Amino acid sequence: MENGEYAELQIQLNEDCKFSYARLGTNKSVCKNRSRCIFTNFACNKTIPFNAKMSKLRILIDQNIPFIQGLLDATADVIYFPGNKISSEEVKNADGLVIRTRTKCNADLLKDSNIKFIASATIGFDHIDTEFCKENNISWANAPGCNASSVEQYVVSTLLSLAKKYNFELKNKTIGIVGVGNVGNRVKNAAFALGMNVILNDPPRQRSETLPNFVDLDFIQKNADIISFHVPLIKRGIDKTLDLVNSLFFENVKKGIILLNTSRGEIIDEAALEQAIDKGIIQAAVLDVWRNEPNINQRLLNKITYATPHIAGYSADGKAKGTEMSIISVCNAFQIQISDWTALEIPKPKNAFIQIDCKSKNNQEIIFEVYKQCYSILEDDSLLRKSPADFEKFRENYPLRRESKAYRVELKQCKNEELVNTLLNLGFQSIELKNSAKKDLNNPLG
Numbered sequence: 001m002e003n004g005e006y007a008e009l010q011i012q013l014n015e016d017c018k019f020s021y022a023r024l025g026t027n028k029s030v031c032k033n034r035s036r037c038i039f040t041n042f043a044c045n046k047t048i049p050f051n052a053k054m055s056k057l058r059i060l061i062d063q064n065i066p067f068i069q070g071l072l073d074a075t076a077d078v079i080y081f082p083g084n085k086i087s088s089e090e091v092k093n094a095d096g097l098v099i100r101t102r103t104k105c106n107a108d109l110l111k112d113s114n115i116k117f118i119a120s121a122t123i124g125f126d127h128i129d130t131e132f133c134k135e136n137n138i139s140w141a142n143a144p145g146c147n148a149s150s151v152e153q154y155v156v157s158t159l160l161s162l163a164k165k166y167n168f169e170l171k172n173k174t175i176g177i178v179g180v181g182n183v184g185n186r187v188k189n190a191a192f193a194l195g196m197n198v199i200l201n202d203p204p205r206q207r208s209e210t211l212p213n214f215v216d217l218d219f220i221q222k223n224a225d226i227i228s229f230h231v232p233l234i235k236r237g238i239d240k241t242l243d244l245v246n247s248l249f250f251e252n253v254k255k256g257i258i259l260l261n262t263s264r265g266e267i268i269d270e271a272a273l274e275q276a277i278d279k280g281i282i283q284a285a286v287l288d289v290w291r292n293e294p295n296i297n298q299r300l301l302n303k304i305t306y307a308t309p310h311i312a313g314y315s316a317d318g319k320a321k322g323t324e325m326s327i328i329s330v331c332n333a334f335q336i337q338i339s340d341w342t343a344l345e346i347p348k349p350k351n352a353f354i355q356i357d358c359k360s361k362n363n364q365e366i367i368f369e370v371y372k373q374c375y376s377i378l379e380d381d382s383l384l385r386k387s388p389a390d391f392e393k394f395r396e397n398y399p400l401r402r403e404s405k406a407y408r409v410e411l412k413q414c415k416n417e418e419l420v421n422t423l424l425n426l427g428f429q430s431i432e433l434k435n436s437a438k439k440d441l442n443n444p445l446g
Contacts, residue, residue, distance in 0.1 A: 147318030
Protein backbone atom coordinates (compact mmCIF):
# COMPACT_ATOMS: atom_id res chain seq x y z
CA MET A 1 0.00 0.00 0.00
CA GLU A 2 1.32 3.46 -0.91
CA ASN A 3 1.44 6.23 1.72
CA GLY A 4 -0.82 8.40 -0.40
CA GLU A 5 -3.70 5.95 -0.07
CA TYR A 6 -4.89 7.42 3.23
CA ALA A 7 -7.58 10.01 3.97
CA GLU A 8 -8.79 11.91 7.03
CA LEU A 9 -11.36 10.01 9.03
CA GLN A 10 -14.72 11.61 8.27
CA ILE A 11 -17.07 8.97 9.63
CA GLN A 12 -17.40 7.02 12.83
CA LEU A 13 -15.34 3.82 12.80
CA ASN A 14 -17.45 0.72 13.01
CA GLU A 15 -17.50 -1.46 16.13
CA ASP A 16 -14.80 -3.82 14.89
CA CYS A 17 -12.27 -1.00 14.50
CA LYS A 18 -12.72 0.82 17.78
CA PHE A 19 -9.96 -1.10 19.55
CA SER A 20 -7.45 -0.19 16.86
CA TYR A 21 -8.57 3.42 16.80
CA ALA A 22 -8.36 3.79 20.56
CA ARG A 23 -4.88 2.29 20.61
CA LEU A 24 -3.63 4.64 17.91
CA GLY A 25 -4.80 7.70 19.82
CA THR A 26 -4.95 10.86 17.75
CA ASN A 27 -3.94 9.26 14.49
CA LYS A 28 -6.86 9.80 12.11
CA SER A 29 -5.66 7.93 9.05
CA VAL A 30 -7.75 5.21 7.55
CA CYS A 31 -6.87 2.76 4.84
CA LYS A 32 -8.97 3.03 1.71
CA ASN A 33 -8.67 -0.58 0.69
CA ARG A 34 -11.34 -3.09 1.69
CA SER A 35 -9.14 -5.95 2.89
CA ARG A 36 -9.48 -7.98 6.06
CA CYS A 37 -8.53 -5.91 9.10
CA ILE A 38 -5.05 -6.84 10.32
CA PHE A 39 -5.94 -5.79 13.85
CA THR A 40 -9.33 -7.41 14.32
CA ASN A 41 -9.28 -10.20 11.72
CA PHE A 42 -12.77 -9.10 10.72
CA ALA A 43 -13.69 -7.96 7.22
CA CYS A 44 -13.63 -4.20 7.69
CA ASN A 45 -13.42 -1.52 5.03
CA LYS A 46 -11.96 0.97 7.52
CA THR A 47 -8.73 -0.91 8.27
CA ILE A 48 -5.99 1.14 9.95
CA PRO A 49 -2.64 -0.37 8.98
CA PHE A 50 0.78 0.51 10.28
CA ASN A 51 2.37 3.18 8.11
CA ALA A 52 4.80 6.06 8.25
CA LYS A 53 2.35 8.23 10.21
CA MET A 54 2.41 5.84 13.17
CA SER A 55 5.09 4.78 15.64
CA LYS A 56 7.61 2.29 14.24
CA LEU A 57 6.49 -1.31 14.13
CA ARG A 58 8.03 -3.37 16.93
CA ILE A 59 8.68 -7.08 16.28
CA LEU A 60 10.02 -9.61 18.79
CA ILE A 61 11.81 -12.56 17.15
CA ASP A 62 13.14 -15.86 18.45
CA GLN A 63 16.87 -15.37 17.94
CA ASN A 64 17.40 -19.04 17.10
CA ILE A 65 15.20 -18.99 13.99
CA PRO A 66 17.68 -19.64 11.18
CA PHE A 67 18.34 -17.14 8.39
CA ILE A 68 16.07 -14.49 9.93
CA GLN A 69 18.47 -11.92 11.33
CA GLY A 70 18.47 -8.73 9.29
CA LEU A 71 15.40 -9.45 7.16
CA LEU A 72 13.05 -7.07 8.99
CA ASP A 73 15.54 -4.71 10.60
CA ALA A 74 15.21 -1.99 7.96
CA THR A 75 11.42 -1.76 8.28
CA ALA A 76 10.78 -2.41 11.98
CA ASP A 77 12.22 -2.09 15.45
CA VAL A 78 13.37 -5.70 15.87
CA ILE A 79 14.28 -7.38 19.15
CA TYR A 80 15.95 -10.81 19.07
CA PHE A 81 15.51 -12.98 22.14
CA PRO A 82 15.82 -16.70 23.05
CA GLY A 83 12.49 -18.31 22.17
CA ASN A 84 12.22 -20.39 25.35
CA LYS A 85 12.81 -17.29 27.50
CA ILE A 86 10.29 -14.92 25.92
CA SER A 87 8.01 -13.69 28.71
CA SER A 88 5.14 -11.26 29.14
CA GLU A 89 7.67 -8.53 29.94
CA GLU A 90 9.34 -8.91 26.53
CA VAL A 91 6.09 -8.99 24.54
CA LYS A 92 4.38 -6.17 26.47
CA ASN A 93 5.23 -3.42 23.97
CA ALA A 94 5.66 -5.53 20.85
CA ASP A 95 3.24 -5.47 17.91
CA GLY A 96 4.26 -8.79 16.42
CA LEU A 97 5.96 -12.07 17.34
CA VAL A 98 7.97 -14.44 15.17
CA ILE A 99 8.50 -17.67 17.10
CA ARG A 100 8.81 -21.45 17.07
CA THR A 101 7.34 -24.21 19.23
CA ARG A 102 9.37 -23.32 22.32
CA THR A 103 7.39 -20.09 22.82
CA LYS A 104 3.99 -20.87 24.31
CA CYS A 105 1.64 -18.16 23.06
CA ASN A 106 -1.14 -18.28 25.65
CA ALA A 107 -2.94 -15.92 28.02
CA ASP A 108 -0.01 -15.81 30.43
CA LEU A 109 2.24 -14.46 27.71
CA LEU A 110 -0.16 -12.28 25.74
CA LYS A 111 -2.88 -10.90 28.02
CA ASP A 112 -1.30 -7.51 28.79
CA SER A 113 0.48 -7.04 25.48
CA ASN A 114 -0.07 -5.06 22.31
CA ILE A 115 0.53 -8.14 20.14
CA LYS A 116 -1.60 -8.13 17.02
CA PHE A 117 0.09 -10.81 14.94
CA ILE A 118 2.04 -14.02 15.61
CA ALA A 119 4.06 -15.86 12.95
CA SER A 120 5.35 -19.31 13.77
CA ALA A 121 8.14 -20.67 11.56
CA THR A 122 6.81 -24.20 12.09
CA ILE A 123 4.32 -26.60 10.56
CA GLY A 124 2.52 -27.16 13.88
CA PHE A 125 0.68 -24.54 15.90
CA ASP A 126 -0.35 -26.32 19.10
CA HIS A 127 1.94 -23.91 21.00
CA ILE A 128 -0.47 -21.09 20.07
CA ASP A 129 -3.68 -20.72 22.08
CA THR A 130 -5.84 -20.05 19.04
CA GLU A 131 -9.00 -19.49 21.08
CA PHE A 132 -7.35 -16.80 23.19
CA CYS A 133 -6.02 -15.18 20.03
CA LYS A 134 -9.46 -15.18 18.44
CA GLU A 135 -11.07 -13.67 21.54
CA ASN A 136 -8.42 -10.95 21.73
CA ASN A 137 -8.20 -10.01 18.05
CA ILE A 138 -4.73 -11.50 17.58
CA SER A 139 -4.10 -12.95 14.14
CA TRP A 140 -1.57 -15.72 13.60
CA ALA A 141 0.04 -17.80 10.87
CA ASN A 142 2.11 -20.96 10.81
CA ALA A 143 4.26 -22.33 7.97
CA PRO A 144 2.45 -25.44 6.70
CA GLY A 145 4.61 -27.78 4.66
CA CYS A 146 7.78 -25.75 5.13
CA ASN A 147 9.85 -28.74 6.24
CA ALA A 148 7.90 -31.55 4.59
CA SER A 149 10.78 -32.62 2.36
CA SER A 150 13.14 -32.52 5.34
CA VAL A 151 10.93 -34.95 7.27
CA GLU A 152 10.70 -37.11 4.15
CA GLN A 153 14.51 -37.25 4.05
CA TYR A 154 14.59 -38.24 7.73
CA VAL A 155 12.00 -40.99 7.23
CA VAL A 156 13.76 -42.43 4.16
CA SER A 157 17.11 -42.43 5.99
CA THR A 158 15.42 -44.15 8.93
CA LEU A 159 13.75 -46.80 6.76
CA LEU A 160 17.03 -47.57 4.99
CA SER A 161 18.91 -47.80 8.30
CA LEU A 162 16.26 -50.10 9.79
CA ALA A 163 16.32 -52.31 6.70
CA LYS A 164 20.09 -52.66 7.00
CA LYS A 165 19.98 -53.26 10.77
CA TYR A 166 17.28 -55.95 10.58
CA ASN A 167 18.27 -57.29 7.16
CA PHE A 168 15.04 -56.86 5.21
CA GLU A 169 14.03 -55.42 1.85
CA LEU A 170 11.83 -52.34 1.83
CA LYS A 171 10.42 -53.31 -1.55
CA ASN A 172 6.95 -54.82 -1.11
CA LYS A 173 6.86 -54.03 2.62
CA THR A 174 3.60 -52.29 3.59
CA ILE A 175 3.82 -48.87 5.21
CA GLY A 176 0.79 -47.26 6.83
CA ILE A 177 0.91 -43.47 6.82
CA VAL A 178 -1.30 -41.85 9.44
CA GLY A 179 -1.86 -38.21 8.56
CA VAL A 180 -1.64 -37.36 4.87
CA GLY A 181 -1.02 -33.63 4.78
CA ASN A 182 2.08 -31.95 3.37
CA VAL A 183 4.50 -34.25 5.18
CA GLY A 184 2.46 -37.44 4.83
CA ASN A 185 2.16 -36.88 1.08
CA ARG A 186 5.91 -36.51 0.72
CA VAL A 187 6.50 -39.69 2.72
CA LYS A 188 3.88 -41.48 0.60
CA ASN A 189 5.68 -40.53 -2.63
CA ALA A 190 9.05 -41.57 -1.23
CA ALA A 191 7.63 -44.92 -0.11
CA PHE A 192 6.24 -45.52 -3.60
CA ALA A 193 9.67 -44.64 -5.05
CA LEU A 194 11.22 -47.30 -2.80
CA GLY A 195 8.77 -49.89 -4.12
CA MET A 196 6.73 -50.17 -0.93
CA ASN A 197 3.02 -50.86 -0.63
CA VAL A 198 1.34 -47.78 0.84
CA ILE A 199 -1.89 -47.50 2.82
CA LEU A 200 -3.20 -44.15 4.01
CA ASN A 201 -5.28 -42.90 6.93
CA ASP A 202 -6.53 -39.36 7.42
CA PRO A 203 -10.11 -39.14 8.80
CA PRO A 204 -10.59 -35.36 8.35
CA ARG A 205 -9.54 -35.58 4.69
CA GLN A 206 -11.57 -38.72 4.16
CA ARG A 207 -14.72 -36.93 5.32
CA SER A 208 -14.19 -33.87 3.17
CA GLU A 209 -12.74 -35.39 0.00
CA THR A 210 -13.32 -38.35 -2.28
CA LEU A 211 -10.44 -40.60 -1.30
CA PRO A 212 -11.17 -44.21 -2.28
CA ASN A 213 -7.68 -45.44 -1.32
CA PHE A 214 -7.87 -44.26 2.29
CA VAL A 215 -8.50 -46.78 5.08
CA ASP A 216 -9.40 -46.66 8.75
CA LEU A 217 -6.75 -46.96 11.47
CA ASP A 218 -7.83 -50.50 12.33
CA PHE A 219 -6.95 -51.65 8.80
CA ILE A 220 -3.47 -50.11 9.11
CA GLN A 221 -2.94 -51.73 12.52
CA LYS A 222 -3.75 -55.17 11.13
CA ASN A 223 -1.96 -54.92 7.77
CA ALA A 224 1.01 -52.56 7.97
CA ASP A 225 4.58 -53.72 8.58
CA ILE A 226 5.61 -50.13 9.31
CA ILE A 227 3.46 -47.26 10.64
CA SER A 228 4.60 -43.65 10.31
CA PHE A 229 2.70 -40.83 12.05
CA HIS A 230 2.36 -37.34 10.57
CA VAL A 231 -0.61 -35.89 12.46
CA PRO A 232 -1.16 -32.62 14.33
CA LEU A 233 -1.77 -32.70 18.07
CA ILE A 234 -5.54 -32.48 18.60
CA LYS A 235 -6.62 -32.71 22.22
CA ARG A 236 -10.36 -33.26 21.85
CA GLY A 237 -13.12 -34.06 19.40
CA ILE A 238 -13.69 -36.79 16.83
CA ASP A 239 -10.20 -36.33 15.38
CA LYS A 240 -8.41 -36.37 18.72
CA THR A 241 -4.79 -37.50 18.37
CA LEU A 242 -3.70 -37.06 21.99
CA ASP A 243 -2.72 -40.58 23.17
CA LEU A 244 -3.78 -41.99 19.81
CA VAL A 245 -1.14 -44.69 20.25
CA ASN A 246 -2.11 -46.35 23.53
CA SER A 247 -2.38 -49.83 25.03
CA LEU A 248 -5.52 -50.59 22.98
CA PHE A 249 -3.69 -49.56 19.82
CA PHE A 250 -0.90 -52.05 20.54
CA GLU A 251 -3.38 -54.84 21.25
CA ASN A 252 -4.58 -54.58 17.65
CA VAL A 253 -1.33 -54.19 15.71
CA LYS A 254 0.42 -56.82 13.68
CA LYS A 255 3.20 -58.37 15.79
CA GLY A 256 6.67 -57.21 14.84
CA ILE A 257 5.47 -53.75 13.77
CA ILE A 258 7.92 -50.91 13.17
CA LEU A 259 6.74 -47.56 14.54
CA LEU A 260 7.94 -44.06 13.53
CA ASN A 261 6.78 -40.80 15.08
CA THR A 262 7.90 -37.45 13.72
CA SER A 263 4.71 -35.50 14.49
CA ARG A 264 4.06 -34.72 18.17
CA GLY A 265 5.24 -36.63 21.23
CA GLU A 266 1.87 -36.41 22.93
CA ILE A 267 0.18 -38.65 20.39
CA ILE A 268 1.91 -41.64 22.04
CA ASP A 269 1.23 -42.96 25.51
CA GLU A 270 4.87 -43.60 26.38
CA ALA A 271 4.09 -46.11 29.14
CA ALA A 272 2.05 -48.16 26.66
CA LEU A 273 4.90 -48.00 24.14
CA GLU A 274 7.37 -49.26 26.74
CA GLN A 275 5.08 -52.19 27.56
CA ALA A 276 4.67 -53.04 23.87
CA ILE A 277 8.44 -53.10 23.45
CA ASP A 278 8.86 -55.25 26.57
CA LYS A 279 6.24 -57.72 25.28
CA GLY A 280 7.92 -58.03 21.87
CA ILE A 281 4.94 -56.55 20.02
CA ILE A 282 7.23 -54.00 18.38
CA GLN A 283 10.29 -54.91 16.37
CA ALA A 284 11.56 -51.31 16.25
CA ALA A 285 10.48 -47.89 17.42
CA VAL A 286 11.87 -44.57 16.21
CA LEU A 287 11.03 -41.33 17.99
CA ASP A 288 11.97 -37.83 16.95
CA VAL A 289 9.32 -36.22 19.19
CA TRP A 290 8.66 -36.75 22.88
CA ARG A 291 6.34 -35.86 25.70
CA ASN A 292 7.72 -33.20 28.04
CA GLU A 293 10.46 -32.00 25.69
CA PRO A 294 13.24 -31.24 26.42
CA ASN A 295 13.02 -33.40 29.56
CA ILE A 296 12.55 -36.69 27.77
CA ASN A 297 11.83 -40.15 29.15
CA GLN A 298 15.30 -41.67 29.44
CA ARG A 299 13.98 -45.13 30.26
CA LEU A 300 12.10 -45.13 26.96
CA LEU A 301 15.15 -43.69 25.22
CA ASN A 302 17.12 -46.78 26.23
CA LYS A 303 14.46 -49.13 24.82
CA ILE A 304 13.78 -47.71 21.37
CA THR A 305 15.81 -48.35 18.23
CA TYR A 306 16.58 -44.80 17.12
CA ALA A 307 16.06 -41.57 19.05
CA THR A 308 16.55 -37.99 17.89
CA PRO A 309 15.92 -34.55 19.47
CA HIS A 310 12.98 -33.24 17.40
CA ILE A 311 15.12 -32.52 14.34
CA ALA A 312 13.37 -34.47 11.56
CA GLY A 313 12.36 -31.17 9.95
CA TYR A 314 15.69 -29.45 10.64
CA SER A 315 17.25 -29.40 7.18
CA ALA A 316 18.62 -26.00 6.24
CA ASP A 317 16.21 -25.99 3.29
CA GLY A 318 13.21 -26.55 5.58
CA LYS A 319 14.36 -23.93 8.05
CA ALA A 320 14.86 -21.34 5.32
CA LYS A 321 11.41 -22.07 3.89
CA GLY A 322 9.80 -21.71 7.33
CA THR A 323 11.58 -18.39 7.86
CA GLU A 324 10.58 -17.14 4.43
CA MET A 325 6.91 -18.06 4.97
CA SER A 326 6.92 -16.35 8.38
CA ILE A 327 8.45 -13.14 7.06
CA ILE A 328 5.98 -13.03 4.18
CA SER A 329 3.09 -13.44 6.64
CA VAL A 330 4.46 -10.58 8.79
CA CYS A 331 4.78 -8.37 5.72
CA ASN A 332 1.22 -9.17 4.66
CA ALA A 333 -0.17 -8.61 8.16
CA PHE A 334 1.46 -5.24 8.73
CA GLN A 335 1.50 -4.16 5.08
CA ILE A 336 5.26 -3.66 4.90
CA GLN A 337 7.78 -4.65 2.27
CA ILE A 338 11.37 -5.86 2.37
CA SER A 339 13.74 -5.91 -0.59
CA ASP A 340 16.83 -7.69 0.74
CA TRP A 341 16.37 -11.45 1.08
CA THR A 342 20.08 -12.38 1.03
CA ALA A 343 19.90 -13.70 4.61
CA LEU A 344 17.93 -16.67 3.22
CA GLU A 345 20.79 -17.87 1.03
CA ILE A 346 21.54 -21.45 2.13
CA PRO A 347 25.17 -22.64 2.31
CA LYS A 348 26.17 -25.51 0.06
CA PRO A 349 26.96 -28.88 1.63
CA LYS A 350 30.64 -29.69 2.10
CA ASN A 351 30.46 -32.66 -0.23
CA ALA A 352 27.83 -31.80 -2.82
CA PHE A 353 29.13 -34.45 -5.22
CA ILE A 354 28.43 -38.03 -4.12
CA GLN A 355 30.26 -40.91 -5.78
CA ILE A 356 29.13 -44.49 -5.22
CA ASP A 357 30.75 -47.67 -6.49
CA CYS A 358 27.79 -49.88 -7.34
CA LYS A 359 29.72 -53.08 -7.92
CA SER A 360 28.20 -56.05 -6.05
CA LYS A 361 25.50 -53.88 -4.44
CA ASN A 362 21.74 -54.10 -4.93
CA ASN A 363 19.57 -51.00 -5.40
CA GLN A 364 18.66 -50.68 -1.72
CA GLU A 365 22.29 -50.88 -0.64
CA ILE A 366 23.25 -48.21 -3.16
CA ILE A 367 20.44 -45.88 -2.05
CA PHE A 368 21.53 -46.42 1.57
CA GLU A 369 25.10 -45.40 0.65
CA VAL A 370 23.82 -42.27 -1.10
CA TYR A 371 21.68 -41.24 1.87
CA LYS A 372 24.49 -41.92 4.32
CA GLN A 373 26.43 -39.10 2.67
CA CYS A 374 23.46 -36.68 2.82
CA TYR A 375 21.87 -37.50 6.15
CA SER A 376 22.28 -40.43 8.52
CA ILE A 377 19.96 -40.82 11.49
CA LEU A 378 22.70 -42.79 13.23
CA GLU A 379 24.72 -39.67 14.04
CA ASP A 380 21.80 -37.83 15.66
CA ASP A 381 20.81 -40.97 17.56
CA SER A 382 24.33 -41.40 18.93
CA LEU A 383 24.61 -37.78 20.12
CA LEU A 384 21.27 -37.85 21.96
CA ARG A 385 22.05 -41.12 23.72
CA LYS A 386 25.39 -39.80 24.93
CA SER A 387 23.84 -36.68 26.45
CA PRO A 388 20.02 -36.59 26.62
CA ALA A 389 20.19 -33.55 28.93
CA ASP A 390 21.53 -31.58 25.94
CA PHE A 391 18.32 -32.14 23.94
CA GLU A 392 17.72 -28.40 23.50
CA LYS A 393 21.38 -27.65 22.85
CA PHE A 394 21.42 -30.15 19.99
CA ARG A 395 18.45 -28.38 18.42
CA GLU A 396 19.92 -24.92 18.81
CA ASN A 397 23.31 -25.94 17.40
CA TYR A 398 22.16 -28.38 14.77
CA PRO A 399 24.75 -28.67 11.96
CA LEU A 400 24.08 -27.81 8.34
CA ARG A 401 21.96 -30.47 6.70
CA ARG A 402 20.93 -30.14 3.07
CA GLU A 403 18.19 -32.02 1.28
CA SER A 404 18.57 -34.28 -1.75
CA LYS A 405 18.19 -31.46 -4.27
CA ALA A 406 21.53 -29.97 -3.15
CA TYR A 407 23.51 -33.03 -4.29
CA ARG A 408 24.81 -34.52 -7.51
CA VAL A 409 25.27 -38.27 -7.59
CA GLU A 410 27.68 -40.30 -9.71
CA LEU A 411 27.07 -44.04 -9.88
CA LYS A 412 30.10 -46.03 -10.96
CA GLN A 413 29.73 -49.40 -12.67
CA CYS A 414 25.99 -48.97 -12.92
CA LYS A 415 23.60 -49.01 -15.88
CA ASN A 416 20.41 -49.43 -13.87
CA GLU A 417 17.73 -47.06 -15.16
CA GLU A 418 15.32 -48.13 -12.41
CA LEU A 419 17.81 -47.02 -9.76
CA VAL A 420 18.38 -43.71 -11.52
CA ASN A 421 14.65 -43.00 -11.62
CA THR A 422 14.26 -43.98 -7.97
CA LEU A 423 16.91 -41.45 -6.92
CA LEU A 424 15.33 -38.77 -9.09
CA ASN A 425 11.94 -39.50 -7.51
CA LEU A 426 13.60 -39.15 -4.09
CA GLY A 427 14.55 -35.58 -4.95
CA PHE A 428 18.11 -35.79 -6.27
CA GLN A 429 18.46 -33.34 -9.12
CA SER A 430 21.33 -34.89 -11.05
CA ILE A 431 22.35 -38.53 -11.44
CA GLU A 432 25.34 -39.51 -13.55
CA LEU A 433 26.25 -43.01 -14.65
CA LYS A 434 29.98 -43.53 -15.13
CA ASN A 435 30.80 -43.27 -18.87
CA SER A 436 27.08 -42.60 -19.58
CA ALA A 437 25.01 -39.56 -20.37
CA LYS A 438 23.98 -37.32 -17.49
CA LYS A 439 20.45 -37.84 -16.18
CA ASP A 440 18.50 -34.86 -15.00
CA LEU A 441 15.15 -34.19 -13.37
CA ASN A 442 13.53 -32.84 -16.49
CA ASN A 443 14.46 -35.83 -18.63
CA PRO A 444 15.08 -38.89 -16.44
CA LEU A 445 15.65 -41.27 -19.35
CA GLY A 446 18.28 -39.13 -21.00
